[in-house]
Amino acid sequence: xxxxxxxxxxxxxxxxxxxxxxxxxxxxxxxxxxxxxxxxxxxxxxxxxxxxxxxxxxxxxxxxxxxxxxxxxxxxxxxxxxxxxxxxxxxxxxxxxxxxxxxxxxxxxxxxxxxxxxxxxxxxxxxxxxxxxxxxxxxxxxxxxxxxxxxxxxxxxxxxxxxxxxxxxxxxxxxxxxxxxxxxxx
Amino acid sequence: xxxxxxxxxxxxxxxxxxxxxxxxxxxxxxxxxxxxxxxxxxxxxxxxxxxxxxxxxxxxxxxxxxxxxxxxxxxxxxxxxxxxxxxxxxxxxxxxxxxxxxxxxxxxxxxxxxxxxxxxxxxxxxxxxxxxxxxxxxxxxxxxxxxxxxxxxxxxxxxxxxxxxxxxxxxxxxxxxxxxxxxxxx
Numbered sequence: 001x002x003x004x005x006x007x008x009x010x011x012x013x014x015x016x017x018x019x020x021x022x023x024x025x026x027x028x029x030x031x032x033x034x035x036x037x038x039x040x041x042x043x044x045x046x047x048x049x050x051x052x053x054x055x056x057x058x059x060x061x062x063x064x065x066x067x068x069x070x071x072x073x074x075x076x077x078x079x080x081x082x083x084x085x086x087x088x089x090x091x092x093x094x095x096x097x098x099x100x101x102x103x104x105x106x107x108x109x110x111x112x113x114x115x116x117x118x119x120x121x122x123x124x125x126x127x128x129x130x131x132x133x134x135x136x137x138x139x140x141x142x143x144x145x146x147x148x149x150x151x152x153x154x155x156x157x158x159x160x161x162x163x164x165x166x167x168x169x170x171x172x173x174x175x176x177x178x179x180x181x182x183x184x185x186x
Numbered sequence: 187x188x189x190x191x192x193x194x195x196x197x198x199x200x201x202x203x204x205x206x207x208x209x210x211x212x213x214x215x216x217x218x219x220x221x222x223x224x225x226x227x228x229x230x231x232x233x234x235x236x237x238x239x240x241x242x243x244x245x246x247x248x249x250x251x252x253x254x255x256x257x258x259x260x261x262x263x264x265x266x267x268x269x270x271x272x273x274x275x276x277x278x279x280x281x282x283x284x285x286x287x288x289x290x291x292x293x294x295x296x297x298x299x300x301x302x303x304x305x306x307x308x309x310x311x312x313x314x315x316x317x318x319x320x321x322x323x324x325x326x327x328x329x330x331x332x333x334x335x336x337x338x339x340x341x342x343x344x345x346x347x348x349x350x351x352x353x354x355x356x357x358x359x360x361x362x363x364x365x366x367x368x369x370x371x372x
Contacts, residue, residue: 010201012194012217012226017201025321027281028266031198040198044265045229046304079230080214084297084366085304095213106295106364109306111270118232118271118306120295135211176362178292180270 013038044116048088049076050124051165052101057142058162059126060149061096064138068154074121074161075099077136089122097140100127108161109178119157123165123174156181199224230302234274235262236310237351238287243328244348245312246335247282250324254340260307260347261285263322275308283326286313294347295364305343305367309351309360342367 011018011033018031023039031040051074052059060072075096079088086103093099101124108121131140143149145166153159160177168174197204197219204217209225217226237260238245246258261282265274272289279285287310294307317326329335331352339345346363354360 008198010196010198012196012198012204015196015201015203018198041264042267043231044267044269046232078227079304081228081230081302082299083230084299085295085364086297086366087299106362109271109292109295111272113268113270113273116267118265120304176292178271180272 008040008042011036011038012040044111044118046079046085046088047076047117047119048079048085048122049074049092049119050089050101050103050122051107051161052093052097052099052124052126054126054129054142057129057144058148058165059093059097059099059131060141060143061133061137062139063136063154064133065136070138071152071154072149073154073158076119076121079120085120086122089120089124093124094134096134096137097131098134099131099140101125102127105174105176107174107176108157108164109176110157110160110181111179112157112181114183121157121161194226194228197222197224198226230297230304232265232271232274233262233303233305234265234271234308235260235278235305236275236287236289236308237293237347238279238283238285238310238312240312240315240328243315243330244334244351245279245283245285245317246327246329247319247323248325249322249340250319251322256324256338257340258335258338259340259344262305262307265306271306272308275306275310279310280320282320282323283317284320285317285326287311288313291360291362293360293362294343294350295362296343296346296367297365298343298367300369307343307347 008031014036016035018033020029075093077092093101104123107123110119133140194217200222202221204219206215261279263278279287290309293309296305319326
């Protein structure tokens with residue numbers, strides 16, 4: 001799934017050129033259409049996903065798309081309209097790994113301000129170990145803790161979510177985590 | 187803050203009329219521009235807010251805007267680009283009630299599929315009881331449990347969040363909740 005952050009030059013409702021200015025009563029500049037009056041708000045996007053578990057193994061997917069082609073991730077993707085976060089997380093597991101999951105608790109929530117995304121990752125029970133790559137995956141597999149490809153993970157949120165899960169699994173008490181992810185210092 | 191769900195008739199990048207169809211490799215219909223190639227995704231919006239506490243009292247705001255003009259809410263509004271969920275929650279408290287808060291844990295997360303919104307509500311510490319209505323509030327006040335206007339609450343998420351908070355406050359253990367909110371049966 002690809003995001004779109006195209007610059008707004010024209011009104012998507014009426015096709016007229018827009019002006020970028022702060023609307024009355026607002027505090028941020030928006031794309032405003034002076035022809036039809038529409039204000040075009042741009043807001044962060046939600047990425048929903050899950051950590052599907054089968055016995056002592058975790059389902060992971062090798063990405064067949066950019067960004068991070070060829071690196072490993074947990075099934076996740078942009079939440080669609082008219083679905084719940086949990087429904088979206090289950091849908092992504094099905095799309096990326098042909099995996100049937102039962103979504104459990106919301107587990108990690110990360111804001112990533114520099115790309116205007118919020119990740120919402122659920123714990124999930126994989127109902128059937130018969131999984132296979134969807135069109136966005138090169139390969140899917142069920143890994144034990146020792147088999148996690150730590151040096152080939154696609155995203156910081158994957159590393160953090162896996163680490164929290166493995167830590168909590170030792171105690172049997174799964175504590176939701178939330179936080180922010182910022183770009184690495186260079 | 188007003189949301190915008192205008193129908194997409196024109197490409198916001200180049201101004202050409204768009205076609206609504208399923209792009210290659212996708213599974214849902216999108217507004218696609220055949221002139222410049224832009225795909226216009228529409229995704230759920232995030233509403234961030236908080237439950238600011240000062241001693242045994244909770245900060246509530248009487249809405250000066252639609253929807254639910256004149257009803258009571260917790261400070262909350264649409265998350266903006268390039269901010270974290272916690273930053274957005276603090277910003278909304280400042281905008282709606284001139285309230286300085288310290289954001290604590292993420293406390294309730296509700297998907298509302300029929301309006302494509304996800305609410306993320308944090309517990310917060312109100313740092314100074316000197317609050318006053320912002321432009322989107324008619325009135326703000328610090329209420330005890332007995333003073334909560336239960337029959338004049340603006341949104342289901344406010345009622346649920348308050349109920350969970352009051353329940354957890356009795357034990358001193360605050361447990362994050364997540365779930366879905368569907369339209370009331372009529």
